[in-house]
Amino acid sequence: MNNSNKLESILRERGPIKKIGVIGMGYVGIPAAALFADSDKFDHVLGFQRASSSSGYKINMLNRGESPLKGEEPGLEELLAKVVKAGKFECTSDFSKIAELDAVTLAIQTPFADSKALEPDFGALKDGIRNVGKYLQPGMLVVLESTITPRTTDTMAREILEQESGLVAGEDFALAHAPERVMVGRLLRNIQEHDRIVGGIDGPSTQRAVELYTPVLTKGKVISMTATAAEVTKTAENTFRDLQIAAANQLALYCEAMGINVYDVRAGIDSLKGEGITRAILWPGAGVGGHCLTKDTYHLERGVKLGTEQLDYPADAESIYVLARRVNDFMPVHMFNLTGAALGRVNGKIEGSKIAMLGWAFINDSDDARNPPSEPYRDMAIEAGADVMVHDPHVLQYPDVEIHKDIGKVLKGADAVVIFTGHKEYFGLSPESIRELTGRDNPVIIDGRNVINPDMFIDAGFVYKGIGRGDKNQHPIKKQ
Structure with missing residues (x-):
């Protein structure tokens, strides 16, 4: 037998x-x-x-x-x-x-x-x-x-x-x-x-x-294959999603540099539909978090190293999947750069400022805070001399980080408000109430998830910057 x-x-x-x-x-x-x-x-x-x-x-x-x-x-x-x-x-x-x-x-x-x-x-x-x-x-x-x-x-x-x-x-x-x-x-x-x-x-x-x-x-339905093919399927599908997000993030950075709105461009790209046409494009944002996308690329890359055949690939060329990881890991750095640039427009700087971070979880309306892009941003801001307070309605605790449930306490006296997560609670943010809580004539707001209407906040005297919003990021500041 x-x-x-x-x-x-x-x-x-x-x-x-x-x-x-x-x-x-x-x-x-x-x-x-x-x-x-x-x-x-x-x-x-x-x-x-x-x-x-x-x-x-x-x-x-x-x-x-x-x-x-x-x-x-x-x-x-x-x-x-x-x-x-x-x-x-x-x-x-x-x-x-x-x-x-x-x-x-x-x-x-x-x-x-x-x-x-x-x-x-x-x-x-x-x-x-x-x-x-x-x-x-x-x-x-x-x-x-x-x-x-x-x-x-x-x-x-x-x-x-x-x-x-x-x-x-x-x-x-x-x-x-x-x-x-x-x-x-x-x-x-x-x-x-x-x-x-x-x-x-x-x-x-x-x-x-x-x-x-x-x-x-x-x-x-069940799709059957070998164990190794199943392992590659899982690592590859997450790697492809990470690659798609990186493509959207890079496009957002390009649109900022060219002074245009990435969401207009995205809508235009996404509109092309028909037989044999695939133009699926994901959304840009403040960074990629979670347990899967932040590491599955490396499982796939390691699998190639353990493969039975020699990889045939352009000499000295970096893996596009690893490059995508680098782009997505850069987005919290970009948020930090946007914060510094916005504060600079009102003669401020990150050192000595109070920053109110809205959202710690990596995904909206969830308590999942595994490898959140908010963490490297907070680390950079603190290292630069900022006083950082974090609000999240869902995350109860996180090692060495105090998560506040009172958004008013977090916003009070803030020089900059930075939105890292698209929790539904943040879509109804009022520029008038935030401005009153901050006590600033021209408070800074950085939108990493396309949560707020930039014109409403700009009209209320805010200094606005958003991911991919090249059309708004250099707006005239309205004195209050």
Whole structure:
């Protein structure tokens, strides 16, 4: 009996997937676990979370049917309450319960320790895989949902699981990669409606993973491929999005230099539609944040280094993907430069000024503050001698940064107001109330997300600068 036939036989004997474990109770693991638990195809779902000082609080919250994720996540709190009340979901720190399961997924962050050296920090992921390996039983399915360097599933993950369990992947247990494809603010909908990429290390592993994910899909369908192809798909789709954002950001910088409005240009480009025409263009902004886009390019680049063939590419040419990362990383620097230039128009400077930062999260109406572009801006401003206060209605806390909920307190006495996040609360900002709170005749406002109407603020005496607003950034200052 060959390996595939042996695994098929073991899976057949085990029967359908009924009990599932999800390791990593974060933005990916929590909604996934809730949806698995809500399916009538599965009997029980365990969410695994370390009882650590930083995130152990999630265990009790989840077991009460409460979501530890803040910001707007339609339907998540209600679904958690439902599956907990039904007895179909619970969260635990007891990893030995893995032995009771039919399938385990891992949704653990995979940052980079050193992006220039292409060295990922797989420490947390390795710990998670080891925990699975210790309790792995014949016929179980293990799925990596974390975004990883191509070839990780069939090399590092396989090796750790086999070493810890004494079992053989593709012979005694199934192993696959099924990358998450979610965005905060729409987690449940994304899991149900987006197509699911599923890649096993062999045919039986792929089919077992398809069996796991099919019941939670509504509009989405499963797209099967190899594990390595699935890994490349995930890293590449995020890399392409980062590239598209960089293209919009570079265009915004060009439009500023040429004195025109990038949003007019964008609308013009986007208007060209028809058969065979693709002119999709994303939006410029104050920078790219989050866990995925800020590092997935480096996973893809590292995958090429680990490839089996020599890369054929223009000699001495920088990767366009890495260059895109540099452009997007530059946008907080550009926001800093705009702030300094605007203050200079009223004989001010960053040193000694009070800056009110509006928004810390990297995405609107969310508490997701992983790798936010607001952080390097704040660091630069403080290093330049500014007094910086941060407001965010959703982010409760952030290491070494005080996040205020009282926007009036943040705005009071500010020399410059800098909008970093497009939270809905900021779209209704009144120039009159801000001007009164700042107490400045000509307060500075920097819009990094196209949130405010520049003419309203310019007419009220503000010194305005915005990303891509070359048509407004040198406006005459109205004396009040």
